[in-house]
Amino acid sequence: MKRFLLLFLLISSDMKAHQPLIIDIISSENFSERYSAFVNGRDIMDITDFSPSTDGSHLEIIEMILLQQALYLGGETKKVEFRPRNWVNTTEFDSLIDGSSLMLARTMWHEDLLDYRGSLYVSDAVIEFGQYEAGLYVSVDNQKAQALKPSQLNRLTVVVNPRWHVDWRALVNTPVSVISYIGPWEDMLAMVETQVVDAMMINFSVSDHLDLNFEGKLFTPLKKLKVILPDTRHFAVSKAHPQGKQVAQALQRGLAVLSERGVIKKALQQSGFINHLTSDWQAINQQMVVSER
Amino acid sequence: MIKTVYFFSFGLFFMLQTSVLIAAVGSEEKKQLDLYFAKLKTDVNLGNTLQTMGYLTELRALAISQNAKEVEIESYFIEAMIKRRYGAYADGVKLNHYALELAKSVGNEEYIAWAYYHLAHLELELERYTLALDYIQHPINFYVNKNAERAALMYLWQSKIYLTMGSYYQALKANKDALQIISPSMDIHLDLAVNLAQIELKLGNTKDAKTALGLVNMEKLNGSKARLKLQYYLASANSHLQTGEFNQAIEIALIQLEKPTSLRFLDEQAQLQYLIAVGYSQLGEHKLAYKYLKRYSLSNDALSLQRRNNKVLQLESHYKFDLQNQKLELLGKDNTLKEQRLAQQEQAFTNHRLQQQRWVLGAILLLSIVGFVYWRWQNQRYLVVLKQRVNERTQELAKSNERLKAMSFTDSLTDLHNRHYFFSVIDELLIDFNSPPINTERQRLVFALIDIDKFKNINDTFGHNVGDQVLEQFSNILRQQIRSEDLLIRWGGEEFLLVIKNVSYCAAEQIAETLRSVVASHIFKLNNDESLNVTCSIGFACYPLLATEPDLYNWEQIIELADGGLYLAKENQRDAWVGIKAGNSILHHQSKDVVKHYRAHLAQQTLHASTNIERTLNY
Numbered sequence: 001m002k003r004f005l006l007l008f009l010l011i012s013s014d015m016k017a018h019q020p021l022i023i024d025i026i027s028s029e030n031f032s033e034r035y036s037a038f039v040n041g042r043d044i045m046d047i048t049d050f051s052p053s054t055d056g057s058h059l060e061i062i063e064m065i066l067l068q069q070a071l072y073l074g075g076e077t078k079k080v081e082f083r084p085r086n087w088v089n090t091t092e093f094d095s096l097i098d099g100s101s102l103m104l105a106r107t108m109w110h111e112d113l114l115d116y117r118g119s120l121y122v123s124d125a126v127i128e129f130g131q132y133e134a135g136l137y138v139s140v141d142n143q144k145a146q147a148l149k150p151s152q153l154n155r156l157t158v159v160v161n162p163r164w165h166v167d168w169r170a171l172v173n174t175p176v177s178v179i180s181y182i183g184p185w186e187d188m189l190a191m192v193e194t195q196v197v198d199a200m201m202i203n204f205s206v207s208d209h210l211d212l213n214f215e216g217k218l219f220t221p222l223k224k225l226k227v228i229l230p231d232t233r234h235f236a237v238s239k240a241h242p243q244g245k246q247v248a249q250a251l252q253r254g255l256a257v258l259s260e261r262g263v264i265k266k267a268l269q270q271s272g273f274i275n276h277l278t279s280d281w282q283a284i285n286q287q288m289v290v291s292e293r
Numbered sequence: 294m295i296k297t298v299y300f301f302s303f304g305l306f307f308m309l310q311t312s313v314l315i316a317a318v319g320s321e322e323k324k325q326l327d328l329y330f331a332k333l334k335t336d337v338n339l340g341n342t343l344q345t346m347g348y349l350t351e352l353r354a355l356a357i358s359q360n361a362k363e364v365e366i367e368s369y370f371i372e373a374m375i376k377r378r379y380g381a382y383a384d385g386v387k388l389n390h391y392a393l394e395l396a397k398s399v400g401n402e403e404y405i406a407w408a409y410y411h412l413a414h415l416e417l418e419l420e421r422y423t424l425a426l427d428y429i430q431h432p433i434n435f436y437v438n439k440n441a442e443r444a445a446l447m448y449l450w451q452s453k454i455y456l457t458m459g460s461y462y463q464a465l466k467a468n469k470d471a472l473q474i475i476s477p478s479m480d481i482h483l484d485l486a487v488n489l490a491q492i493e494l495k496l497g498n499t500k501d502a503k504t505a506l507g508l509v510n511m512e513k514l515n516g517s518k519a520r521l522k523l524q525y526y527l528a529s530a531n532s533h534l535q536t537g538e539f540n541q542a543i544e545i546a547l548i549q550l551e552k553p554t555s556l557r558f559l560d561e562q563a564q565l566q567y568l569i570a571v572g573y574s575q576l577g578e579h580k581l582a583y584k585y586l587k588r589y590s591l592s593n594d595a596l597s598l599q600r601r602n603n604k605v606l607q608l609e610s611h612y613k614f615d616l617q618n619q620k621l622e623l624l625g626k627d628n629t630l631k632e633q634r635l636a637q638q639e640q641a642f643t644n645h646r647l648q649q650q651r652w653v654l655g656a657i658l659l660l661s662i663v664g665f666v667y668w669r670w671q672n673q674r675y676l677v678v679l680k681q682r683v684n685e686r687t688q689e690l691a692k693s694n695e696r697l698k699a700m701s702f703t704d705s706l707t708d709l710h711n712r713h714y715f716f717s718v719i720d721e722l723l724i725d726f727n728s729p730p731i732n733t734e735r736q737r738l739v740f741a742l743i744d745i746d747k748f749k750n751i752n753d754t755f756g757h758n759v760g761d762q763v764l765e766q767f768s769n770i771l772r773q774q775i776r777s778e779d780l781l782i783r784w785g786g787e788e789f790l791l792v793i794k795n796v797s798y799c800a801a802e803q804i805a806e807t808l809r810s811v812v813a814s815h816i817f818k819l820n821n822d823e824s825l826n827v828t829c830s831i832g833f834a835c836y837p838l839l840a841t842e843p844d845l846y847n848w849e850q851i852i853e854l855a856d857g858g859l860y861l862a863k864e865n866q867r868d869a870w871v872g873i874k875a876g877n878s879i880l881h882h883q884s885k886d887v888v889k890h891y892r893a894h895l896a897q898q899t900l901h902a903s904t905n906i907e908r909t910l911n912y
Contacts, residue, residue: 097575114497115568118537119575169459172422230460288460 020081021071021247024095024104027084031060035082044068044080048263050270052206058271059203064105066126066267067235070254076247096120099240102247107233109166119239121248124255125232126264130289131274132229134167135221136176136199137212138192145198146222153284156222159188159197166231167201173285174227186214193217201227206272226281230288326355326364333371342375362399366392370411377415380599385415406435413450420600422458429454445471445481452488456495464492483513487521490528499535502528519554523561530568539572546572559599563592704783706761707768715782715790719848722780722792723836737840739793739801740852741833742859743771743808746867748787751825759819760787763827766817774808790852798835798874798903805831805870806905813868828868832858838875850888857891858902866906876901 025031038053038061047065052058068080082105085095095101097119107126136158138145148156153175160167162180171178179197181188192200204221205212212219235255237248258264268274283289329352336345349372356364373388389411396404413428429451436444448471455464468489475482486508493502506529514525526549533542546565556562566589573582702714722738745751745767752760764787771781771789780792793804809831817825834854837843846854858871865871873891876898887894892912894900902910 094574098577110497111495114494114535115531115571116575117497117499117535118539165459172458173460175423230462285460287463289462 020079021076021243022081022083022102023067024085024087024101025064025082026087026104026106031064032082032084035061035064039065045072050267052271058206059273060106062267062271062273063107063126066255066258066264067105067251069263070258071247071250072254073257074250074252074254076250076254093120093236096236096238097240099238099242099244101238102241102243103235103237106235108236110232110234111165113234113236116236121237121239121244121252123235123237123248123251124259125234126255127233127268127273129230129232130228131268132231132233133204133226133275133278133283134170134201134229135204135210135226135278137202137219137221138199139195140211140218140220142192142195142198146220148222150225150282150284153225156199157197158199158201159191160201161188166229169231170227170229170285170288171201173230173288175284189214189217189219192219204272204275204278206275208277210275210277221278224281226278226283228283228285228289230285322355322359326352326359326361329355330364337371342371342378345371346375362395363401363404366395366399366401366404366408369395370407373411373415377411377418380602382415382419386412386419389415402435406432410447410450413454417450417454417457420457422454425454426451441474442479442481445475445479445485448474449481449484449488452492456488456492459495461492461495465489465496468492477508477510480513483509483517484521487525487528490532491524494528494531494535497535499532502532502535506532520558520561523549523552523554523558527561527564527568530565534568534572537575539576543569543572543576559592559596563589563596566592707765707783709768709772709781709783709789711783712785712790715780715784715792718780722794723848737796737798737801738836738848739791739796739798739804739833740836740848740855741791741793741801741805741808741831742784742852742855743789743791743829743831744859744863745787746828746830746863751827755819755825759825762819763817763825766815767812767827767829770811770815771808774804774811798872801833801835802870802872802903805833805872809868809870809905830859830862830867831870832856832860832862832873833870834858834873846888850885853888854891854900857888861895861902861910861912862904862906865904865908865910869904869906871902871904871906871910873900873902875899 039047044065047069050058050062050065064082071078071080085101087104093113093116096103097116110122110125113120113122136156145156154177156176157179158171158176159179159181160171161182162168163182168178168180176199181191188200191197199222202212202219202221204210204226207213210221235251237251238244241247255264265274269276329348332348333345333352336342349368353365353368356362356368369388369392373385373392376382376388377385389408393405393408393412396408409428409431413425413432416422416425416428429447432447433444433451436447438444448467452464452467452471455461455467468485471481471485472489475485486505490502490505493499493505506525509525514522526545530542530545530549533539533545546569550562550565550569566585570582570585570589573579573585702710702717704711745763748760748763751763767787768781768783768789771791775781775791775793778794780790780794782790782792784790791808793801796804809829812827812829815827817827819825832855834851834857836846836848836851838846838851838854854873858873862869862871873895876894887900891900895902895910895912904910
């Protein structure tokens, strides 16, 4: 019996050791395909070049890779398995609070996590304050908006979802006229395309000319102007999940190593998230950063 | 903190009142104003601001009647504050602008600062953050080096605006600026500590938030305004929530929610309900979480309605403003158009007048030119005529002159030149002899005086008519004998002067002889068919007398010598000639003496006489 018990324990611990980490990804955003294309069968730890292979936002893919590298470097060597789940938005943490989810493979705004820090392990910032920049994208046909001088920005209407608190705060602190709209991202882009509004705040595209091509419609950022999103972004791990503490600790350690090695910054730069093309552009809400303590 | 504002306002009011009282002692109205002021002070201190509305209008009327501008401004501030508190934002904005304009008109900088402070507060509630920030900067600038506590109050509101805008680091800085200039004992420290905690919570700095809350003096907090207390406990509950102390957080929040005062502050109430809901949800108390989430939802709906109302107000005021602007613009455009039209008309009128003036001027000019041309033409024509006449006259005159001259130079009887002519030409004749030396004998001028012998007898015997005929024929004989270049002058009476050019003395002797003999042999035929023999005597001398010194004897002296010769010819014989020339002896240089005493000189042979008279001449 003793032998049997020992054998059971060995098998179960072995099983536990080889049990993969199930990490959620948002099914609606469907980055799996582009993620698979980018990884292309490589060992995650072998990825050192984060230059994008496709157009469009690359941040989500980079975060999935950085998360795995951090976990590994932090001592969490289990295989990571991504589980697409239907998250309405990233600020609903119910599954993280009750422990039905371990974590989401995306960073989240610190502001959204604040009230849930009792239930979540919040990692160090992956994206520091002031690092997150976005452009004001207008339809290429909207010549009037593109001709505006910085001093005339109060004439520019920018659509934003008030649920995106950080975006909202960023724009309120600029001279532009904010138009609120709660609805799908695609609708907002259509509003810009049809010039119901002039612009929408979007991460700079990784294309050479920064233009964004969405379903055949071309959008371009207002030149020489950018907006800083005034918050930090973090990974959040469930405190209620059985693996939560261990994963959170490993993640924290791993992120520290990556940060120390400069991998995070390199990844953000190579992916085009920290865009060298816009480094000398004027941030129209710069005042939100300068008085940082 | 609001209390501080009231105190300040009434401090100013009191100072003003004192001065006004001194100026108008005994005034009934003054007393009444004073009464109202005391009541206002009490009411505001007790927090019964709404009750002041009952007599505020009267108080203001009194202030206006007594020209107490500052009291009037104060009344606007209080009324605007009440209106703002109860949601009548448009009135609030209007009243504060009255106060601002009035403060500007009396030049009271402090009241101007306060007006901006109130306006900033209003704009913050209307969510016009940029405007609110602009306004709050005025009182900051005014107080920053004057009054620390009031400057801190302004910084606090700046911080609140930033906090509402979501620019947390700017909010933090403004709050720090305020904390740096005050001491913890000041009332405003409480407000700043709570505000600091709220900012730190927004930034997720829970520890710092707790430290800030720890700075709060609970005794002071209990005596402070209800809203500040509520904000303190809300922050406290939030700090517990962020650290996972859900039960404590919920407990604090529930206590505050149960207080009736929380109903007055919908924003804080909603935040407390949300906090409880979030707390319960994390505790797994989903039913309770749902309950408070529902309450939160209701509060939030009400808040949204209020905000929407604010936005509608904003839009309305914008719309009104735009409408007014449009009207003004239209009026402006209309005015401009009218002005333009007027200007155009004036321009057209001016142009027309100018055109007329131009035409008139042109016509005058044209007439002037025509007149001038006509005048010139006439003038020219007249001038031509005049010139012609002048020319004619001149020619006539010249001819007359010529005639006169000829007449004056001609002897009418003999048609010979007279002695006037001789005087007019003698200088010309002598030019050749004026430049010494005269080398040849030929280069001489012979002056010969020819006189008809006994002419008086002819006149006496035959009459002057015959005498004239003799003279006429005599002159003709002489004329025939001389060369064209020689000069024959009727010297006077029966005496003629012959000037012979370029002949030698010897040739002159021959000429004299020829003349004498021709005359002597000529038969003068008279009109009565009678005839007559006439002789003549000739005396002559040469010029110059001395070839070596031509200037020594002038022509007059030579003629005198010739005359001397004539005399000698007459005295010694008649029908003879006598020439006088320089003798072999050296002539005395005094020419006058020589001419005067020519007979003596002839005797002395300093002069030499030649003649056709065969016997020796008597001198």
